[in-house]
Amino acid sequence: MFFKKKQTERVLPRHIAIIMDGNGRWAKKRSLPRSAGHVAGAKTFKDIARYCNKIGLEYLTVYAFSTENWKRPKDEVEGIMRLLRDYLIDAENFKDENIKVKFLGNLEVLDEDIKALIKKNEEGSKNATGLNLNIAINYGGKDEITRAVRDIVKEGIKSEDITEEVISQHLYTKGMPDPDFIIRPSGEYRLSNYLIWQSAYAEYWFSDILWPDFKPRHLEQAIDEFNHRNRRFGGV
Ligand code: IPE
Ligand code: IPE
Numbered sequence: 573m574f575f576k577k578k579q580t581e582r583v584l585p586r587h588i589a590i591i592m593d594g595n596g597r598w599a600k601k602r603s604l605p606r607s608a609g610h611v612a613g614a615k616t617f618k619d620i621a622r623y624c625n626k627i628g629l630e631y632l633t634v635y636a637f638s639t640e641n642w643k644r645p646k647d648e649v650e651g652i653m654r655l656l657r658d659y660l661i662d663a664e665n666f667k668d669e670n671i672k673v674k675f676l677g678n679l680e681v682l683d684e685d686i687k688a689l690i691k692k693n694e695e696g697s698k699n700a701t702g703l704n705l706n707i708a709i710n711y712g713g714k715d716e717i718t719r720a721v722r723d724i725v726k727e728g729i730k731s732e733d734i735t736e737e738v739i740s741q742h743l744y745t746k747g748m749p750d751p752d753f754i755i756r757p758s759g760e761y762r763l764s765n766y767l768i769w770q771s772a773y774a775e776y777w778f779s780d781i782l783w784p785d786f787k788p789r790h791l792e793q794a795i796d797e798f799n800h801r802n803r804r805f806g807g808v
């Protein structure tokens with residue numbers, strides 16, 4: 573007896589998180605400076621964000637700079653900050669695209685002009701109804717949880733009142749659904765301190781593609797695979 577497999581609609585994850593990795597290796601392969609890899613990676617980021625908005629994704633959270641990335645040579649860090657600045661200045665264009673931008677991480681230590689631009693962008697896009705685009709800058713999952721604990725203590729919340737929900741509401745991602753799909757290109761199989769609390773039940777997709785080479789079709793491949801995952805959440 574044969575049963576015809578029922579054709580079901582493809583579902584989109586609600587929240588995709590991407591670790592935008594492999595810029596340096598992409599540049600090295602071409603005998604270019606690492607900074608050229610970051611320039612190419614920034615372009616990929618814009619293309620992928622636009623694509624996610626187009627297909628109607630609710631949340632995209634990208635890892636742009638980690639709390640550990642300060643260990644890199646000064647000129648590389650400055651180059652990345654310059655790209656961030658350019659992006660923020662350019663993001664006026666994003667307004668027409670109806671994308672709501674938010675920055676996750678310890679932004680305090682960033683340069684004053686960058687902080688001002690971030691504020692302007694968040695304010696300016698707050699009424700957008702399309703993609704929620706979160707950009708993680710100076711973000712570290714352990715740092716985020718440490719800050720949450722400090723805030724909870726400062727607010728005087730009683731220990732018996734501290735629930736998972738209370739902790740979630742003290743993270744940078746408060747009010748957002750947890751990522752259900754985490755994508756990491758570049759052939760590394762780790763989280764590198766990314767969304768460690770929020771990704772407790774995420775699905776993962778790894779690939780050898782270097783981030784500057786990542787195209788919408790790769791995202792489509794990943795989403796197709798997401799559709800074949802059997803998510804049980806501890807049940808049967
Ligand atoms: C990711 O690419 C960008 C940042 C971490 C800012 P990398 O710069 O880590 O690229 P690889 O891993 O050296 O190839
Ligand atoms: C993770 O990539 C951080 C970002 C992509 C922003 P890294 O290249 O810094 O991670 P590791 O060092 O390989 O773990």
Ligand code: MG
Nearest residue numbers: 593594595596
């Ligand atoms: Mg890397």
